[in-house]
Amino acid sequence: MVETYGAHESRIYYVEESTYGQTPTNPAMLGVPAENIDAAIDPSNIKVRGVGNIDLQAIKKGLRSVSLKVSYPLPSEAPINFLQYAKAELNKSLSIQVLYYKGIFASATDIISLLYTGCKFHKLTVECGIEDVVKATAELIGQDLAVGTSKIAGATYTDYAGAVPFYESYVKKGISMLDRVTDWKFAIENNLKQVPVIRTTSGYLLKYLPYRHRNLTGEITFEFESKEEFDDVINDASFDLEFGLGGTNKAVFSGCKWENVAAPARIEDLVSCKAGFVAKGPVSIS
DSSP: OOOOOGGGGGGEEEEOOTTTTBBBBBOOOOOOOOOOEEEEEOOOEEEOOOTSSSSEEEEOOOOEEEEEEEEOOOOOOOTTGGGGGGTTTTTTOOOEEEEEEEEEEGGGGEEEEEEEEEEEEEEEEEEEESSSSSSSEEEEESEEEEEESSSOOTTTEEEOEEEEEGGGGEETTTTOOOOOEEEEEEEEEEEOOBBBOOOSSSSSSOSBBOOSOOOOEEEEESSSSHHHEEEEEETTTEEEEEEETTTEEEEEEEEEEEEEEOOOOOSSOOOOEEEOOOOOOOEEEE
């Protein structure tokens, strides 16, 4: 009997698909240094009732809904390798494998494999605060899930190390470096739509997973040393925001305006300024 798996006995890897919903042959799997993994499947059961019976008459599987949520610090060796797929402009899907194992990973035993196929980013949130590292939370929706007891045949598995501390990040407004920031975060919401069609073969799987209207939002917290953000709101100012993601990597949001600005003052605390923003777009991750 195998003992319960611990978090230290789990890993997550991904590879870009060339054909939607199909894992490439002999894939080069790239690791995500996850802090939290939430792997889920929902059969969306259709519950059939009828007269003459107090209980259900039948339970039929509906549209299979597979989802993944993973939180991780950006690895300094490859900060944007995974999160770049949140850009709808790429229109790429991923195969993502969650592995639970015993022993040393290179020669792992007692493997449980959850292989998600046809995955796209539903939402991505990236954030950073003082005395912390830059972290991301990715919410993905997929087409199908295959359960197994081994790694992918012919696959290679590569992991990335390191993290991006707050002092290796930055925030720019236009061309000006903002030196009053204590916390920042941004979110890309792709609002994916699961589209099934009536068919006799694999009808319980979605056929398309298109992007819909995108929301580009975020929030920056400043030490309250300036009235600049209030001036921007009064003047209806538009600007670009650039966030440093480690090394030369960055995310740039174009056509931003402050959504709301507040400067709360509380007893025995310093005054801060929280400024939420919305971006017209596009967004660049490079």
